Amino acid sequence: MTAEIISIGDELLIGQVVNTNASWMAQQLHALGISIRQIVAISDDKEEIRTALDNAFSRTDLILVTGGLGPTRDDITKHTLCEYFGARLVIHEPSLEIIRKFFAARGLGLTEHNRSQAEVPDNCIPILNYHGTAPGMWFEKEGKILISMPGVPFEMEAMMENQILPRLSAKDNNLVVVHKTVQTHGEGESILMEMIRDWEDALPGNFRLAYLPQPGIVRLRLTAFGADKESVASQIESQIASLRRIIPSLIFGYGNETMEEVVGKLLISKHATLSTAESCTGGYLAHLITSVPGASEYFAGSVIAYANQVKHDLLGVSEDSLRNFGAVSEQVVREMAEGARKRFGTDYALSTSGIAGPDGGTPEKPVGLVWVCLATPQQTISKKFMFGEHRGRNIRRTALEALNLLRLQLL
C-alpha cells in the first residue's frame, strides 16, 4: 500500500512550525509497511486543498490529512472535505458528549459554536478525539481511504495510535519494508563509500542503501523489500554482519543509539568510572555524557579548565608545560587527562584542548586544531585532529572523537 500525507496550515508555509507531524506519521506508517510517496504542506485554502486531494487520489491508495479542523475561521478542512465527498454535516453524538465533558471540566457550558465542532460529514466514519474537541474523519471512496485529523500533535498521535493504525494494519499489505540504520564514526561520507563499495555493489536487488551524514557521524540506512517480514529482517541482519567485517571499528551503534549511550553501556558493563577535563569543548563532552539517564552510575564529574590557571590549579598541569608547549599541545592534554583521573579517582579520564574558533588561531596552531586524550589505568593515549572553522561543529566533533577513543579502548 502507498500513502501520501497532506499537512494543512499557513504556519507550515511561513516556517513558523516545523512539520514534525508528518515525520511522526511517516514513521508509524512505514513501520506497518506502508510506503509514503509524498508529503505535502499547503495553506488553509479551499482550492489548494481540492487540488492536493485530486493529485493525491491519482497517485495513492491512502491519504492522511492533518490540520484545519480547529474552531477558528481559518480552519476550513472539514467543510472542504464535506463538499469534496458530496456529503452534508450531521452531529456525531459520541463526539458531542466528549466536547460537552471537555467544557464542563473547565466549568463552561456549550455554545452553538462549540457544538458545531461535533458535526461530521454523513458519509465518513468519525474518529473520536479524546484529547481535544475536533473529531477525525475516515472516508472510503472507490477502494481508497482518506483520513482527516487535527494538527495538534498529541491529539493526532493519540488518534493514530489507538484508532487509525490498528485499523490500517488490519488491511492486507503486499509488500513488507524493513529498515535498519547503522551508526558510523571515523570516516567522512566519500571515504566510507570507497571502503564499502564492493559490499554495496553486491547488495541484492531488493536492497537500498542511503548515506545520512552529520558532523562527525555518517548513518547508513539499509532498506530491504520483500513478501515476508521475518525473512527480510534476517536478510538485513546478514548484510549488516558482512558490513561489520569490513568496517568493524567504524560502527558504533544501530538505530537511534547515540555515541554517549554506547559508551555509557560499556562503562556499566565493565563497572568502570569516568571523569573529564575539558578546554575547547567547554562542558559539551560532560553534557553529552550526563544527557544519558543514569550517568551518575559511572560519571564522577569534570573540570572545565578554560583559563590556563585552572588547568594548573585544579588539574595539576605543570606551568612549564603550559609555557613551553602552550595550552593546545599534546603535553598539556596528557597532563589534563592524567590530572583529572587522579583528581576524581576514576578508572578513565578524557581531556580535550583545541582552537574551536572562529578566532584565536595562529599559523602554527590554526582554528580547528584539536588534541584529545584518554588516560586509563594502564596508559595515556593522545590523538591530534584538524577540523574546520565552525565553532559549534568543532566542539561537537571533538567530543565525539573523545568518546570514540574511550569506546574503542573499552571494547
Add this chain to the structure above:
Amino acid sequence: MTAEIISIGDELLIGQVVNTNASWMAQQLHALGISIRQIVAISDDKEEIRTALDNAFSRTDLILVTGGLGPTRDDITKHTLCEYFGARLVIHEPSLEIIRKFFAARGLGLTEHNRSQAEVPDNCIPILNYHGTAPGMWFEKEGKILISMPGVPFEMEAMMENQILPRLSAKDNNLVVVHKTVQTHGEGESILMEMIRDWEDALPGNFRLAYLPQPGIVRLRLTAFGADKESVASQIESQIASLRRIIPSLIFGYGNETMEEVVGKLLISKHATLSTAESCTGGYLAHLITSVPGASEYFAGSVIAYANQVKHDLLGVSEDSLRNFGAVSEQVVREMAEGARKRFGTDYALSTSGIAGPDGGTPEKPVGLVWVCLATPQQTISKKFMFGEHRGRNIRRTALEALNLLRLQLL
C-alpha cells in the same frame, strides 16, 4: 513572488529526518516577502523529481530544491536536473578548488569520484559551497528560477544566507514585510498572553503577532506589512518600545540573540568574570557559555560535580551540609556557588543542583526539583524551581534560569 520548496530524500518519507530545512527556508523567504505555496517532500527517484518539477513550474515563479546532491549513488538530483534542463555536465573550477582544499586539509588527494562533485550543468549559475563538496545550482528558464542546494542543513543555510537570499532580495517585490522577534524568558505562553493582551489587541491592522514557545523561552514574532521598508520598521520599533514598558524584565534579547550571548556581552561591558559549579546541568551550562565565540574573555571554567565527593573535594561543600540537607538543597547549592567563586577567583559564580530525571526522585525531592544559585562579590542569591519530568528539558530550563539570574543581576 510565490515559491515552492521541494525536499528530496527517502529519509524524509520514512520519517527518519524531520524536514527542518523546509521550515528554515520558508522563514527566510517569508522574511523577503516571498509567499510559499507548497512544501513537498519526495523520494530520490527520477520520475518523482521530474513530476514535482513540472507541477511546481506550473504553479510558481521560484522553486527551491534541497537534497540528493551528495557523492553517493542514491543522490540523483544533479543528473535529473541536467537532463530536465537539457544540459551537459562541465567542471566548475572554483568548486573544484574548494573540493581540492577540503580533501587536502584532511591530508587526502582527489579521486575521480570526488572530482565529479565539481561538475555542474553548463546552463546553470553554480553556487559555491564553502562548507561541503557539492555546489548548488541556479537555473533560470522562461522568467522562472530553480535553485538546487545540498540537504545538509549548514551547507544549505550558508548558501542561502550568503549567496541566494541577497540575489533574491535584489529582485523586485511589491510588498515589504518586516519582522522582529522579541525573546522572552520567565513566563509561559498563556500567562505571557494575558500580560500583553491589551497591547496585542491594540496592534494596527497591518501587524501580526505569533507566539513561538520553546522550553524556558517564548519568542514573540512581530510582523508588519507595508509599502515602505523604513516606515514599517519604525512602526515595529515603536510597538516594541510599548511592549518593553509592559514586560521589561522578561525581554532578554531580540532576533536570534541567545541568553548566553546577552550574558556574555553584559559581562564584557562590566569587565567581570564568571565560573560555574554544576550538578544536574552536568556541563550544559558551561557549554552554553562557551558556545559563544570569545567566551574565554570572561569565563574561567567550571567544576562539574556529579558525585558528592567532588562537591566536597573541589568546591569545598561541607560534608555536614551534604549529609544533613542532601545534594539537592539550598544549603549545598549556595556552598557550591561560593566555592566555585573562591576556587576560580571570579567575580560571579553560578551553581545548579537538582533531580533531572527520569529516575532518582523521592516524595520530598521529586524529579524536576531544581536549585539555582548565584554568588556575587556582595551576596549569594538562590532560587528554587519545580520543572517537569523530561530530563533534557529540565537541564535546559535550569541552565536558562541560572543565566537569567546573572543577567538580571548584571543589569
